[in-house]
Amino acid sequence: MRKVICAGLWLSLCIACTAQGTARKPLELSPEFAAIRDRIAPRSEEELWKSIPWKTSLLEARQVAAKQGKPLFVWSMDGHPLCHG
């Protein structure tokens, strides 16, 4: 019985190791371009607006507003507001 349990544990360990081995790491940019990517990326203080659950369809927002009995807050710009940080 002990042998069966040990064999089961060993098999599980092998499967786990194999799965980990096949999980590929993301491809890396060269250091020069990775640094530029990091400079372009939004900083945390620039992303507070993302905590607002903006909808982008006025009709979907209307459905939710009608269901929940809440008013719509509509931010309208010439060009999409969510395109600007």
Added chain:
Amino acid sequence: MSAFNNPEVIRMLQNEFVPVAVDGGMTGRRKDPEGDFYRKFANTQARYVAAADGTSLAKKTWAPSPYLNQWMKDALAKFALLPSAARKPVVDAAEVTKSTRPVAPAGGLVLTVTSRFLKGHEVASTPNQQYALLPAYDRVWLTRAEWQAFLPTGQGKAFELDVNVVRKLARFHTIDIIGRQRAPWPEASVKGCRLTGEVLPGTSGMVDVRLAGFLSIEGASKPRPNLGPDDGAVKLDLKAHGVLRYDAARQAITQFDLVAYGPYSKGGRPAEIGFHFRLTGPEAADCVPPWAVDRQHLYGDYPRYYTK
């Protein structure tokens, strides 16, 4: 977005309103239920509070966030006085399907491109220089045939990416939209663009590719009259580098990172600008159509977006 960095404004938008962001220039022109509903309470770019039946409660073209709080509270008070039929109207659930908003091509690939001035943000087309320091976002919609042009076709290790698709990235997605939306570069201003791929050693089932090349723009900044602001002559020399991973079993690109950056001259003023293309995510901003697609959808003479 800085107006929406105020914690109380964020709290109210999270709990007491249904917040929605729209391109008013596009939505107001739509001849569909979305356009009809928008025109009930809106007529220009501004912030509005409205009930779900279209009753207008407040409009403000601009407000610093300390005053936005009170403005929102006043609008909530007006909303509370409305009859129930206005606050919770019966809405046709099928009207969402009648929207004419463009949708991403079936089987296509959606990328988000983030751009930012790396130097010389003073050249940004915005009256408020604090916005010039912020990043801007756009989406890239590629048809299945377009994104497949990013993949190697033979057994060779090096290959050339379809120049028309690379040209699309250059023309429509290296535009300076920081502070203000604008039209794509004129066709004649795309002086050169090239991306090559190098297949990296990998395990079976995956194709890993390293991308390298350049995107070069020089000339007029707008394609024809009435298609956005004119910045005069522009010059943009971007070197590009990236990686992509294709999962053959899923028949999908599962990683895409392309960075392009370099000097940018606008009306003779120097700057440096960078762009990062990545697979799109679940955020609301990632769901907005590419600006050029929206424009092409409504203006017949707008430059054609898809190449194949």
